[in-house]
Every structure is written in structure tokens, then in C-alpha cells.
Amino acid sequence: MQKRYVSIWFRQLLADWQVIRSPELAEVPFVFAAPDHGRNMITAVSPIATSQGIETGMRAADAKALCPGLEVLDDKAGRATKLLNRLGEWCVRYSPVVMVDDFSFDGLFLDVSGCPHLWGGERQYLKEIVSRLKSKGYTVRVAMADTPGAAWAIARFGKVSPLIAAGAHTEALLALPPEALRLPEITLAKLRKLGFYQIRSFVGMPRSVLRRRFGEDFLTRLAQALGTVDELITPLQLPVLFQERLPCLEPIKTRTGIEMAISRLLEHLCLRLQNEGKGLRTGVLTCYRIDGKVVQVSIGTSGATSSVSHLFKLFQLKIDQIRPALGIELFVLEAPKVDDILPGQEALWAGKPGLDDQSVIQLLDRVVGKMGAEVIHRYVPAARYWPERSANRAVSITDKPSTDWHIDRPRPTELLNKPAPIEVMALIPDHPPKFFIYKGIQHLVVKADGPERIEREWWLDAGEHRDYYQVEDELGQRYWLFRSGHYGGEQRYQWFLHGFFA
Amino acid sequence: MNYSYNELGKGDNIMNAKQELVNKLQQDILLWQGFKAQGTMTEEVIGLGAIEKAFPNGVFPRKAIHEFITVLPEHAAASDGFIGGLLSVLMKDGAACVWISTTRKLFPVSLCTFNVEPDRIIFMDVTREKDVLWIMEEALKCEGLAAVVAELNELSLIESRRLQLAVEESGVTGFILRKDARKAISTVATARWKISPVPSVTEEGMPGLGFPRWKVELTKVRNGNPGNWILEWGGDRFVEVTPALKTAAWYDQGKLQIG
Numbered sequence: 001m002q003k004r005y006v007s008i009w010f011r012q013l014l015a016d017w018q019v020i021r022s023p024e025l026a027e028v029p030f031v032f033a034a035p036d037h038g039r040n041m042i043t044a045v046s047p048i049a050t051s052q053g054i055e056t057g058m059r060a061a062d063a064k065a066l067c068p069g070l071e072v073l074d075d076k077a078g079r080a081t082k083l084l085n086r087l088g089e090w091c092v093r094y095s096p097v098v099m100v101d102d103f104s105f106d107g108l109f110l111d112v113s114g115c116p117h118l119w120g121g122e123r124q125y126l127k128e129i130v131s132r133l134k135s136k137g138y139t140v141r142v143a144m145a146d147t148p149g150a151a152w153a154i155a156r157f158g159k160v161s162p163l164i165a166a167g168a169h170t171e172a173l174l175a176l177p178p179e180a181l182r183l184p185e186i187t188l189a190k191l192r193k194l195g196f197y198q199i200r201s202f203v204g205m206p207r208s209v210l211r212r213r214f215g216e217d218f219l220t221r222l223a224q225a226l227g228t229v230d231e232l233i234t235p236l237q238l239p240v241l242f243q244e245r246l247p248c249l250e251p252i253k254t255r256t257g258i259e260m261a262i263s264r265l266l267e268h269l270c271l272r273l274q275n276e277g278k279g280l281r282t283g284v285l286t287c288y289r290i291d292g293k294v295v296q297v298s299i300g301t302s303g304a305t306s307s308v309s310h311l312f313k314l315f316q317l318k319i320d321q322i323r324p325a326l327g328i329e330l331f332v333l334e335a336p337k338v339d340d341i342l343p344g345q346e347a348l349w350a351g352k353p354g355l356d357d358q359s360v361i362q363l364l365d366r367v368v369g370k371m372g373a374e375v376i377h378r379y380v381p382a383a384r385y386w387p388e389r390s391a392n393r394a395v396s397i398t399d400k401p402s403t404d405w406h407i408d409r410p411r412p413t414e415l416l417n418k419p420a421p422i423e424v425m426a427l428i429p430d431h432p433p434k435f436f437i438y439k440g441i442q443h444l445v446v447k448a449d450g451p452e453r454i455e456r457e458w459w460l461d462a463g464e465h466r467d468y469y470q471v472e473d474e475l476g477q478r479y480w481l482f483r484s485g486h487y488g489g490e491q492r493y494q495w496f497l498h499g500f501f502a
Numbered sequence: 503m504n505y506s507y508n509e510l511g512k513g514d515n516i517m518n519a520k521q522e523l524v525n526k527l528q529q530d531i532l533l534w535q536g537f538k539a540q541g542t543m544t545e546e547v548i549g550l551g552a553i554e555k556a557f558p559n560g561v562f563p564r565k566a567i568h569e570f571i572t573v574l575p576e577h578a579a580a581s582d583g584f585i586g587g588l589l590s591v592l593m594k595d596g597a598a599c600v601w602i603s604t605t606r607k608l609f610p611v612s613l614c615t616f617n618v619e620p621d622r623i624i625f626m627d628v629t630r631e632k633d634v635l636w637i638m639e640e641a642l643k644c645e646g647l648a649a650v651v652a653e654l655n656e657l658s659l660i661e662s663r664r665l666q667l668a669v670e671e672s673g674v675t676g677f678i679l680r681k682d683a684r685k686a687i688s689t690v691a692t693a694r695w696k697i698s699p700v701p702s703v704t705e706e707g708m709p710g711l712g713f714p715r716w717k718v719e720l721t722k723v724r725n726g727n728p729g730n731w732i733l734e735w736g737g738d739r740f741v742e743v744t745p746a747l748k749t750a751a752w753y754d755q756g757k758l759q760i761g
Contacts, residue, residue, distance in 0.1 A: 357646030502583020
């Protein structure tokens with residue numbers, strides 16, 4: 001297919017943007033300035049200021065002397081790029097492949113191959129872009145040609161027509177100055193010195209001569225403009241492969257309407273996913289409201305799935321977050337992340353249920369979708385004796401225990417997060433307590449087992465070891481007590497209750 | 503000799519027929535009371551011994567909500583242990599379990615004592631009781647799970663009825679641990695338990711503690727008979743230690759006919 005590119009040049013990008021933000025500046029000359037080497041240098045100029053002879057690169061103080069009513073505004077680095085990114089995203093309506101001009105940072109490239117006929121032809125297409133941007137408040141020049149380089153040149157230096165017919169771009173370039181080739185200032189100065197004021201005067205020269213005088217980059221730029229070398233366009237937004245759109249004739253306002261839209265989008269999307277053997281991992285539903293706002297909700301799954309009912313349930317949890325206001329006119333469902341689904345063997349009899357059971361995974365997805373992933377805990381054994389650290393949190397549902405669970409030592413069914421201090425009467429040196437007082441109630445110890453000494457992991461935290469006792473009181477209630485430290489140690493020993501046995 | 507054998511056989515036949523009639527009548531009564539029989543009975547043995555006899559048809563109801571009243575932390579620990587023992591049977595086929603709580607104190611490692619692999623239990627720790635209820639209802643609808651345990655305090659009649667409906671559809675066993683004993687009347691739980699620890703027994707002259715032993719009070723059973731039992735976790739299964747077992751033996755041995 002014949003490649004076609006559009007270059008959009010925002011002539012006074014920052015000035016236009018400032019006027020849109022504060023319309024009272026439309027009648028006032030103003031400039032943007034940024035400090036550079038201790039001076040305030042002008043970086044962008046408004047049209048009225050330009051007509052009074054102010055240019056970029058002047059000192060702000062000099063400009064003020066030229067034009068006493070000049071407003072000097074602070075410029076922030078990267079503001080133009082940010083603005084261009086936003087405009088580029090807006091331009092996605094004209095073509096899926098949009099790139100910010102990375103040479104001069106004052107324009108956009110659109111790869112429009114196969115797009116203009118949707119707007120009724122190339123002329124109408126360009127007209128639409130210019131008039132829509134103009135109605136937003138931006139002054140632009142556009143051009144369409146077979147190569148991005150040629151479109152860039154025509155947009156900035158073309159005098160005849162912005163629309164260069166297919167194959168005619170070389171001719172259109174000939175009359176343009178060498179600045180149209182996106183060259184650095186040093187090369188341009190050399191060209192001017194040699195008397196090359198038009199591209200036609202050097203385009204026919206042997207390559208070796210040009211390379212020797214102006215370098216390889218010059219040849220590349222020339223070739224890019226002429227179309228002998230392809231220029232790489234990196235799109236601002238990578239087009240999503242799995243996307244479904246649902247435009248609505250009447251704006252949708254009700255929950256039922258949104259549910260119907262979601263289920264219809266999911267049916268189409270899942271059918272496509274199934275045909276390609278893929279499953280959805282993340283889904284994004286974008287709702288375009290008639291008041292121009294965009295509402296987005298997203299879901300995630302822990303494993304690739306293409307089940308409509310499951311995905312619908314996940315979206316159902318998010319419907320409350322969608323505020324339709326006056327109504328939604330367009331639903332777009334995207335699957336930015338998809339994974340391959342291994343086709344499961346159709347079992348003749350039901351398989352063994354377990355953690356990887358489909359219904360369990362779907363349940364977890366719903367819980368995560370509603371309350372977040374930090375709600376879910378699962379534990380795998382850790383090879384450590386310190387009770388608080390004897391289990392690790394599993395990273396995922398498929399995480400298998402790497403060691404066996406310790407079952408050789410008694411452990412209480414309920415463990416206090418923080419051991420509770422108790423008062424104890426116990427014989428030294430290592431007898432279990434005779435009785436202990438917990439929360440004001442005295443428990444007489446009838447049976448006891450222990451001590452089980454657990455050393456502190458000294459490489460992690462400092463402190464005393466613990467001597468654990470398993471005790472049973474006269475009512476049969478069983479507790480896990482411990483004494484922290486030695487009786488005769490330098491630090492004071494203290495008794496604690498740490499858990500309850502079944 | 504032959505004759506006497508025949509006589510004996512005849513007597514057995516009559517007894518069997520009578521027993522069958524009694525069984526049939528019992529079944530009919532249960533049906534009139536609105537009880538639906540579940541599947542085959544051989545699969546359903548849970549190892550609770552005489553306690554299972556308290557349930558309709560002598561089968562531990564799996565498609566049901568079991569409520570445990572735990573006022574003290576000691577009771578909670580005992581209930582956790584008892585539920586652990588039940589889970590070891592319910593999760594035998596490899597299915598997972600969900601444990602929902604707002605203030606969880608359960609020490610996962612300890613479940614090994616009750617033959618449950620702690621890594622097969624998915625804990626969900628939320629901050630609000632409302633979320634516990636939501637997760638519990640969703641989990642009870644999930645057929646791939648063996649059981650759902652929830653630590654709840656507030657539970658209204660309507661909410662408990664919703665949970666019961668979810669259970670009846672999926673067949674997942676639900677356990678609710680409740681701290682408040684006063685509001686116990688207002689729910690539709692199939693069984694209401696109270697597990698409290700009792701002194702363990704060791705071998706004569708041996709130091710240390712014995713196996714965990716509990717007083718199991720079944721304060722409410724739908725279509726069954728409430729009662730009290732003493733139960734012990736014998737390392738890998740429930741062991742009944744009630745003297746009722748010994749007294750039950752005499753009429754088996756004597757073949758005494760009642761009625």
C-alpha cells in the first residue's frame with residue numbers, strides 16, 4: 001500500500017496553549033523565558049510579540065527594553081513535549097500511529113496510510129485536522145506527502161500546496177531551502193557558505209562528495225526526505241490488538257444498560273480470544289461520556305481466561321465506579337495483556353479439586369477485584385523455629401511448599417500477635433510455673449510440658465531467647481507460656497503468654 | 503441342629519423386618535419435617551463416632567452451615583482445633599478451604615497437628631464484617647472448595663438464610679465462629695456447637711500433657727438430637743472418650759429387644 005504521512009506543525013505551541021488557558025493574554029505581547037547561564041533567555045514568543053521584533057534566544061531584559069508592555073512568563077523544561085504527547089493522544093482519532101516530532105519538538109507525525117478516505121479524501125482530511133485544531137485554539141500548518149521528511153519540509157517551508165500527490169514529493173522538495181531537511185545548525189551554515197540555497201542545487205551531487213563534506217547524517221536526512229531510506233515511526237500509543245468498541249445511539253445512563261454493553265463487548269472479545277487460543281489477563285473498559293469526560297475501570301485476572309461469565313462478574317464489581325452523568329455514548333473494551341491458554345484436556349470424569357481449581361481461581365479474582373490483593377494470605381513453610389517467622393507468605397496461588405511443615409513440636413492453634421505479659425510463680429531453675437495470672441484471672445497449672453528453648457535469630461534482631469512451656473490449668477484450658485531470658489541474666493527475665501492450644 | 507438354625511434365621515428375619523419398618527418410618531418423619539436426604543451414606547462418615555448419630559439419618563451434614571459459639575479465646579482455640587479435625591476429612595480429596603476473618607489469631611502452622619496442610623488454606627483478612635459476609639457468600643457458591651470458615655460476630659436472620667441457600671446449591675460446608683452467644687437464636691444454622699476444653703488424660707505416671715480433649719456440646723441440630731459428648735483428637739482422628747460408648751455396648755452384647 002502507498003504510504004502517506006501527515007506532519008502537523010504547531011507554529012506557536014506554547015503561546016497558543018497559554019492563550020487557551022488565560023484568554024486575557026490574547027491581546028498582550030508575552031514571552032516564555034527560562035534561566036540559562038544566569039540570564040533569563042526567551043524560549044517561546046507570542047504572535048504579537050513576534051510582530052514587535054522579539055525572537056527566541058533573546059535575553060528577556062533586552063526584549064523588555066524593546067517592548068515595554070511585554071509579559072515574561074516562566075517556562076518549564078519538558079512542557080512542550082508533554083503538551084505534544086497530549087495533542088498526539090487526541091490525534092489518535094485521525095490515525096492509530098502518531099509520533100511526536102523528535103527533531104524540533106513542535107509538531108506531530110501521523111502515519112495516515114489508508115485513513116483519509118474515511119473522511120472523504122485527503123483534502124477533506126487535512127481540512128478537518130486544521131479546522132478542529134483551530135477551533136481548539138492552535139495555529140497549525142499541515143502537509144501530506146509520501147515520506148515523513150517531505151511532509152515535515154512542506155509543512156514548514158512549502159509555499160504552493162500542503163497536499164503533495166503520491167510520488168510527487170521529490171519535485172516539491174527541490175525548491176525548498178536546505179533547512180527543510182532537518183539538519184543541525186553547523187551543516188546549515190556550511191551549506192549557506194557554499195551557496196546552496198535550494199535543495200535542487202545539491203541533490204544531484206555524488207553521494208561520496210556530499211558525505212565527505214557534510215557527513216553521514218546529512219545523507220540520511222536527505223534520503224529520508226526523498227524516501228530512499230525508511231524512517232522509523234514509534235507510535236505514541238501502541239495499538240491494542242484485542243479491542244472492541246460499542247457506540248450507542250442513545251446515551252446509556254442506567255446500570256442495566258451498562259451491564260448489557262459489557263456483556264455484549266465481552267462476548268465479542270472472548271470469541272476472538274478463543275479463536276486465537278488466548279486468554280485475558282487485564283481488561284480495561286473505557287466509557288466516553290457525552291460531556292467529554294472519560295471514565296475507565298480495569299480488572300485483572302490471576303490466570304488467562306476467556307470465560308464470559310467470569311469476566312462479566314469481575315466487571316460487575318466495578319460498575320459502581322462508573323459515573324455515567326448525562327450518559328455514555330461509546331464503550332471501548334481493551335485487553336492490553338493477554339496470555340496463551342493451554343487447551344485443557346476434556347476430562348471424562350471430574351478432576352481432583354485443589355487450589356488450581358478454576359472456580360477457586362475465579363473466586364480469588366473476584367475478591368482481589370473488590371478488595372485488593374493484600375486481603376489474600378496463604379502460607380508456605382519456612383525452615384525456621386522462631387514462631388512468628390515459621391511461615392512465609394506465598395507469592396502466588398501456584399506457590400508450592402519448598403520444605404515440609406514442622407510437625408515435631410507442639411504449636412498452639414491461636415497465637416497472639418504480641419505476647420501478653422503475665423505474672424507467674426515458678427520454681428527455679430527451669431520448672432514450669434505453678435500458677436500464672438492472665439488478665440486478672442489466676443490459673444493453677446495442673447499439667448505442664450517443657451521447656452522448649454527457641455533461640456532468637458540474632459542476625460535479624462537482638463534480644464533474649466525464649467523457653468516455652470505448654471501448660472494446662474485445672475479447667476483443662478491449655479496455654480503456651482514462655483520465659484524470656486535467663487533467671488540470673490544481665491537483663492530482667494519476663495514471663496509471657498503467647499498462645500492457646502486446642 | 504438344622505431345625506434350630508432355621509428357627510434362629512427366622513427370628514433374625516423378623517427382627518430385620520421390624521428394623522426396616524422403623525427405619526422407614528423415621529425416614530418418613532424426616533421427609534415430613536422438610537429434610538432432604540443427601541447422596542450415599544458410606545462416603546459421608548466423618549469420624550465423629552456417636553456425635554454423627556445425633557444428625558438426621560446419622561450423617562454429618564456437609565451441605566450446611568455449622569455455627570460455633572466461642573466467647574473466650576480458649577474456646578476459640580478449641581473450636582479451631584475441632585474444625586481442623588473436621589477439615590482434615592473434608593479436604594481429603596485435595597480441595598482447598600477459605601478462612602475469612604477480621605481479627606485472625608489462628609496460627610497456620612498448628613493445623614499440621616490436625617492433619618491439614620496449612621498451605622491449602624487461603625486466608626482472607628479483611629477489615630469490615632460486611633466484607634466477611636460478602637466473601638463468605640461468594641466462597642460458599644464456589645464448588646471447588648471443601649469448606650469455608652468465617653469469623654463473624656454480626657449475623658442477621660436474612661444474612662444467614664442467604665448463606666444457607668448458597669450452601670444448598672454448591673455443597674460446600676460452611677463454618678461460622680461467633681463470639682456473641684446472646685444473638686444465637688436468630689440464625690438458621692443447621693447445627694450450633696460449643697466446644698470447650700476439658701483436662702487431658704495422660705498415661706499413668708507420665709509427665710506432660712495428653713491429647714487435646716474437648717467437651718462438645720451440640721446445642722441445636724435441625725431434625726436431630728442435641729447432646730453433649732467428650733471427644734479427644736487422637737493424633738490422626740477423633741477418639742470418643744465418653745462412657746456412653748461403654749454403656750452402649752451392653753445391649754449389643756445381650757441382644758436385648760426393645761419394644
